[in-house]
Amino acid sequence: MxxxxxxxxxxxxxxxxxxxxxxxSFAMEPEMADLLNPSVFSxxxxxxxxxxxxxxxxxxxIRLSELTGLHEHAVDxxxxxxxxxxxxxxxxxxxxxxxxxxxxxRYLDIKKVQNFKNEERFLIVNNSGKQSYPxxxxxxxxxxxxxxxxxxxxxxxVLRHTFxxxxxNKGADLNAVKELLxxxxxAATQVYTHNTHEKLREIFKQAHPKA
Numbered sequence: 595m596x597x598x599x600x601x602x603x604x605x606x607x608x609x610x611x612x613x614x615x616x617x618x619s620f621a622m623e624p625e626m627a628d629l630l631n632p633s634v635f636s637x638x639x640x641x642x643x644x645x646x647x648x649x650x651x652x653x654x655x656i657r658l659s660e661l662t663g664l665h666e667h668a669v670d671x672x673x674x675x676x677x678x679x680x681x682x683x684x685x686x687x688x689x690x691x692x693x694x695x696x697x698x699x700r701y702l703d704i705k706k707v708q709n710f711k712n713e714e715r716f717l718i719v720n721n722s723g724k725q726s727y728p729x730x731x732x733x734x735x736x737x738x739x740x741x742x743x744x745x746x747x748x749x750x751x752v753l754r755h756t757f758x759x760x761x762x763n764k765g766a767d768l769n770a771v772k773e774l775l776x777x778x779x780x781a782a783t784q785v786y787t788h789n790t791h792e793k794l795r796e797i798f799k800q801a802h803p804k805a
Contacts, residue, residue: 618755618785623742623763626652626756629742631666639708640721642701644734647718647726649697650676650733651750654688655757655775656749657681666702666715671695680776688774758786 621629628634630649635641650661661680668677675689710723718726730751739748745756754775761771772783 596702618759619745619747619752620756620759621745621752623737623760625743625745626760629738634742635780639704642697643718646697646701647731647734648738648753649694650690650718651753652757653690653694655754656688656759657754657776658728658731661718661731661750662716662728664717666717669698671698678776681778684776686773686776687739713750755786758783762786 628650629646632645635645646662650656650664654676656664656676656678657680660680664676664678670676673690675687675697677685677687679685705719708723710719711727712719712723714725716725718731718732720726735750735753736748739745739752743752745752758771758775761774762768767782768780768787771786772780775783777783
């Protein structure tokens, strides 16, 4: 029996089936408004820390690794901005809303009273004063999102998705959102425009006489 090899791959013209990209999970604006109500959090160290974790992730869109690595000196309350070290050691400065300033100040005051041995001065620490870690942040975020959000996932990255989606829904420039998120290219940011398109479609249906 003789075997002959094929000179050409018979499948070279066959294209891979395109699968739809999974849209990022995010919380709705009313859900975040309920979650960020001060009464949700206890008036002690852990309560103020948890509130700061939620607000920082939602108000700045920083990554989980950027949050756990954030130092106190990287937060400028007067200028209302934080300096983070992102992927590829790329540094970026992110503004935050005025409403976050008193939360940071109160947290730092309570943290100081705890007399933690935190020589590296990490901003977010656990109940022993040591640097926060991913599992801890996941646990905090999941705890509160499960109470107030119907988002499919309950993770720190969901708050990053929520940050980007809400900005774009309010008319923010796509390139500006790209810079805030620390994306290397615009394609990574464009995934968030899906919700903007849905909102525009809904407005069209409600307002256009031919819709």
